[in-house]
Amino acid sequence: MIVITAPTGKIGRRLLPLLLESAPARGEHLRVVVRDPARLPDAVRDRVEVVTGSHGDAEVVDRAFDGADAVFWLVPPDPFRSPDDGYSGFTRPAAKALAAHGVGHVVAVSALGRGTPTVGRAGLVTASLAMDDLIAGTGVAYRALACPSFFENLLEEAGSLRERGVFTDTVAADRKAPLVAVADVAAVAARLLLDRTWTGTGSVPVLGPEDVSPDDLARVMSERLGRPVRYERQPLDELRAGLSRHGLDEAFVRGVVDMKRAKDDGLDAGVTRTPDTATPTAFEDWCARVLKPAVLS
Template sequence: MIVVTAPAGQIGRQVLNNLLNSDEPIRVIVRDPSRLPAHTRERVEIVQGSHGDLDVVTRAFAGADAVFWLVPPDPHAESVEAAYVGFSRPACEAFKNQGVKRVVGVSAFGRGAAVAGNAGYVTASLAMDDLIASAGVSYRALALASFMDNLLRQVESIKNQGLFFDIISGSLKQPTCATRDIATVAARLLLDHSWSGVSSVPVLGPEDLSYNDMARIMSEVLGKQVRYQQTPSESLKARLISFGRSEAMAQGMVNMLMAYDQGLATAEARTPEGTTPTSFRQWCEEVLKPAVLA
C-alpha cells in the first residue's frame, strides 16, 4: 500500500498519475475529494482530511508500506518551523505507530552549506527531514532545485510586459528542475521496495542557468523579448505580505532566496544520478508557451 499526500497539488497530482498504472494499492489523503478526477477516485482509496491531523494520518497510514510526504504551503503560518516541522509531527508519530517502512519526502538541497542555517524554507525543510528520519523509517529526501514551474506564477507579466522578477542576481547560474521530473523520481522510489536507510536524492535538472540565460531562452521560444529584472528583497517581502502571507513566511521566502544568491544555489554537486532530463527550453516549449498563449 502506497499513501500519497497532497494528491491534488502540482507535484502530488503528477506522482499519483505515475502510480495509477502500477499494481500497487493506493490510498490518498485529500481535504476535498472532488478535486480529484473521477477515474482517479475510482482507482484509489480516499481518506478525507488534512495530513497534518493525527487522527487522519493514523487512519491513512494503517497497513501502508510507503508514503509520499509533501507539506502543503501555509502562507499564514506563524513560523517556517511551524509550517514544516510542526505540520509533520503528527505524521511522524503515525509512521511509528502504524509501522510505515519507507517515506519519500519533498525537501530541498543545501545540507552542510554555510548559509543553510538561515535559509528560510530550506532550513525548515532540512529540519523536517531530520524529524522524519528520527521516526525510524527508511527515508529518501528529494533534494530539489528551484522549480521551473514557479515561473507560471509570472505568466501575466511575461505575457504583457515581457518581464519576470526575483531578488537573485541575473548572472548567477543555478540548477532548476521540472515538477514532472520530481514526480517521476518520487514514483520510482515509491514503487521500489529494495531500498532502506536514510539519504537524500538530488533532483537538479540537466543544466545550470542564470535568469539572464532563462530570459534569452524564453525570448527565443516565445518569439518576443523577455527580460529578467532583479528587485530589492524589501519589495518582494512587502508584495508577499500584501498577498496575504504572514510576516514570518514572507521573511522565510526572502531568506531562502538570499541564501541562494549567497551560494546555496550551487551547494549541491551535480552527478549523473541527480541530473533529470527536462531542459528549460523543453519546459518553455511544452509548458510555459501554451500558458502564455492561453
Template sequence: MIVITAPTGHIGGRLLDILLETSTRTGELRVIVRDPAKLPDAVRDRVDIITGSHGDPEVVDRAFAGADAVFWLIPPDMSASSIDSVYTGFTGAATKALTTHGVGHVVGVSALGRGTPVAGSAGHVTATLAVDDLIASTGVAYRALTNPSFMDNVVWQANSIRDTGIFTGTLPADYAAPLVATRDIAAAAATLLLDRSWTGTAEVPLLGPEDLTPTDMAHTISEVLGREIHYEQESLDSLRAHLTARGAAPEIVTAFVDMMRAKNNGLDNAVPRTPATTTPTTFREWCTRTLAPAVFA
C-alpha cells in the same frame, strides 16, 4: 499500499498519474486530500480516499494504517504564525502515525542546502531540512528529494510575461544556478516508491540538466514564445513588500526573504551535477510544454 499526500498539486498529481499507470489492482494507492472533488473521476474510482488534512492526527492515523510507503509533501501556508508550525509542527502527527503503524518507507520533497554554510537561517530551506531530520528520527527508511528552485515557479508570472514581457526574481541576472521541473521530482519519487529495496536515510539531489542564469532563461523564453522577454532583478526588500501586500504573515515573509538571500549566496550550488543527480527535463522543453500554454491561455 502507497499513501500519497498533496495528490492534486503539481508534484503529487503527476506522481499519482505515474503510479496509476503502473498499478494493476484497485486499492493499491491511497490519497489524503481535503477536497476529493478535485480528483478526476477516473482517479477517484481507483484509489482509496482519506478526506482531510495530512497535518491532522486522526487523518494520518487512518491513512497510514496498513501502508507500506508514504509520499510526504508539505503544503504551503502563507498565513501561519511561525515557519516551524508550517513544517515540523505539521509533520509531528505523521511521525507518530509512521511509528504506530510500522510504515517501512517514506519519500519526501525537500531542498538542497544541508551542510552549506549560510549566515543565519535559510528560511523555508532550514525548516524543510528539520522535517527530514524529524522523519528520519522515527527509524523509517527515508529518502529526501533535495531540490533547487522549480522551473514551474515561473508559471506564477505568466500574466506578467504575456502583458509586459518581463519576469522577475531575486538572483543577479548573471548568476547561474540549477533548476528542476516538478514532473521530474514526481518521476524520481515514483521510482523510489515502486522499488523499495533501499534502506536507511539519504538525500537524493535533483539538479536538472544544466545551471542557468536568469539571462539564459529570458533568452530561452523569448525563443519559445517568439517575442522578446526580459528579466529584472527584484531586491529582497521589494520581495518582502510584495509578499506582505499579498497578505503573507510576517514570519512567513521573513522565511521567504531569508531563503532567497541564501540562494543568492550559493545555497543551491554546492552539490555537483553527476549522472545520478541530473534530471531529464530541460528548461526549453519545460517552457514549450508548460509555460507557453499558460502564457497563451
C-alpha cells in the same frame, strides 16, 4: 499499500498516474489523502482509496497510515504559519503515526542546501531540512528529494510575460543554479516508492539537466515565445514589503526573504550534477510545451 499526500498538487497530480501505471501489476494498492476528493479526476478516484481531510491532522494520518508500507510526504507551504510550525509542526502528527503504524519507507519533497554555509539561515529551506530530521528520527527508511526551484514557478509570471515581457526574482541575473521540472521530481518519487529495496536515510538531489541563470532563462523564453523577454531583479526589501502587504505571517515572510537571500549566496550550488542526480527535462522543452501556451492563451 502506498499512501500519497497532496495528490492534487503540482507534483502529486503527476505522481499518481505514474503509480497507477505500475502499482497494480506489482500488487500495490494506492491510498490518497485529500481535503476535497472532487478535485481528483474521475479516472483516478475510482482506482484509489481516498482518505478525506488534511494530512496535518492527527486523526487523518492515523487512518491514512494504517497498513501502509510507504508514504509520499509533501508539506504545502502555509503563508499564515511560521516556517517551523508550517513544516515540522505540520509534520509532527504524521511522524507519530509513522512510528505507531510501523510504516517502512517515506519519500518526501525537500530542498537543497544541507551542508552549505548559508543553510542555517535559509528560511523555508532551513525549516524543510528540520522536517527531514524529524521524519528520519522516526526510524523509517527515508529519502528526502532535495530539490532546487521549479520551472513551474514561472507560471506565476505568465501575466507579466504576456503583458510586459518581464519576469522577476531576487537573485543576480548571472547567478547559475539548478532548476527542475515537477514532472521529473514525480518520476524520481515514483521510482523510489515502487522499488523499496533501499534502507536507511538519505538525500536524493533532483537537479535538472543543467544550471541556468535568469539571463539564460530570458534568452530561452525570448526564443520559444517569439517575443523579447527580460529579467528584472527585485530588491529583497521590495519583496518583503509586498508579501507583508498581503497580511502573511511575518515569520513566513522572513522565511521567504531569507531563502531568497541564501539562494543568491549559492544555497543550491552545493551538489555536483552526476548521471544519478540529473533529470531529463530541459528548460527549452518545458518552455515550449507548458509555458508558451500559458503565456499566449
